[in-house]
Amino acid sequence: MKLELVGFKICPFVQRVNILIQHKSIPCGVTYLNPKEPPEWLAILSPRGKVPLLKVGDAVLFESQVINEFLDETHPPSLLPADPLVRARERGFVALADDLFGGLWHWMTAKDADKATEAGAGLRHLLNVLETSLHEGGPYFAGESFGLVDCAFAPFFMRLDLLEANGAEALVGAELPRVAAYRKALAEVPAVKASVVPEFAQLYLGFVKGQGGVLGDQLA
Ligand SMILES: N[C@@H](CCC(=O)N[C@@H](CS)C(=O)NCC(=O)O)C(=O)O
Numbered sequence: 001m002k003l004e005l006v007g008f009k010i011c012p013f014v015q016r017v018n019i020l021i022q023h024k025s026i027p028c029g030v031t032y033l034n035p036k037e038p039p040e041w042l043a044i045l046s047p048r049g050k051v052p053l054l055k056v057g058d059a060v061l062f063e064s065q066v067i068n069e070f071l072d073e074t075h076p077p078s079l080l081p082a083d084p085l086v087r088a089r090e091r092g093f094v095a096l097a098d099d100l101f102g103g104l105w106h107w108m109t110a111k112d113a114d115k116a117t118e119a120g121a122g123l124r125h126l127l128n129v130l131e132t133s134l135h136e137g138g139p140y141f142a143g144e145s146f147g148l149v150d151c152a153f154a155p156f157f158m159r160l161d162l163l164e165a166n167g168a169e170a171l172v173g174a175e176l177p178r179v180a181a182y183r184k185a186l187a188e189v190p191a192v193k194a195s196v197v198p199e200f201a202q203l204y205l206g207f208v209k210g211q212g213g214v215l216g217d218q219l220a
Contacts, residue, residue: 001056001057002029002055002056002057003026003027003028003029003054003055003056003071004028004029004030004031004054004055005017005018005021005028005029005030005031005052005053005054005055006030006031006033006042006045006051006052006053006054006055007030007031007032007033007051007052007053008032008033008034008035008051009032009196009197009199009200009203010196010200010203010204010207011035011051011052012101012155012156012159013050013051013052013064013101013155014051014052014064015154015155015158015195015196016052016064016065016068016151016152016154016155017052017054017064017067017068017071017151018030018195018196019151019154019155019189019191019192019195020068020071020072020079020148020151020191021071021195022190022191022192022194022195023079023146023151023189023191024071024072024075024079026071026075028054032197033051045060046060046062047062048062048063050062052064052067054067054070054071056070064152065091065094065148065152068148068151068152069148072148079145079146079147079148079151080147080148081142081147086142090141090142090147090148090149091149093130093133093141093149093152093153094148094149094152096126096129096130096133097149097152097153097156098152099126100123100126100127100153100156101155101156103119103122103123103126104123104156104159104160106118106119106122107119107120107122107123107215108208108211108213108215108216109211109213110213110214110215111212111213111214112214113214115214116213116214116215120169120171123171124171127171127172127176127179128176130153130176130178130179130182131176131177131178131179134178134179134182136178138178138181138182138185139181139182139185140182140185140186141153141182146189146191150186150189153182153186154186154189154192154195155195157182157183157186157187158186158187158192158196159204160172160183161183161187162201162204162205163205163208163215163219166205166219166220167218167219167220168215168218168219169218205219
């Protein structure tokens with residue numbers, strides 16, 4: 001069945017799907033839409049009005065994690081653990097990755113120092129939780145194998161890397177050694193590198209600066 005991913009170039013949830021597509025070398029087209037002028041059909045095709053969408057022949061799937069589980073199931077071997085308990089735990093942590101994107105949004109849109117500090121603290125809290133949840137030997141969330149849960153976290157750390165490399169306050173210090181190692185390992189995964197357009201850094205940093213918030217003002 002013909003596959004087509006529909007999304008925005010800087011959407012982390014679209015990237016989550018594209019990481020899996022790249023990792024499994026799944027034949028799939030990509031249509032990038034302009035987020036400022038989404039076509040009228042998006043509201044018709046997307047039940048929640050959001051991207052990513054995955055067109056599968058004449059059907060349309062929505063919600064990034066649902067799409068990833070569909071692609072994983074239809075393109076074996078699976079990147080989910082075989083044990084139902086471990087699998088359920090990893091699905092839970094995908095929701096923690098979603099929370100990190102929520103936190104990043106608050107950080108990026110905070111218009112005064114107090115709100116920015118509060119958003120930074122919220123992100124640090126989530127990263128502390130991640131620190132105590134990561135496999136002790138790494139390099140990935142559950143150990144040696146790159147999994148679906150890693151597809152979910154990688155877009156967050158790619159954005160954090162870019163923000164910090166361009167002047168934002170560092171959120172991950174020596175107190176989070178596992179998170180630091182995890183972040184480095186994810187950045188080196190070929191599928192993660194291949195999951196964004198070449199102009200991603202410029203687009204993303206421009207988007208953050210365009211929010212007119214405290215974070216954007218810190219950026220070079
Ligand atoms: N839970 C959704 C979140 C998707 C999402 O928030 N997408 C954003 C772009 S990054 C979007 O389409 N926003 C448009 C809107 O909310 O109007 C998923 O995992 O697919």
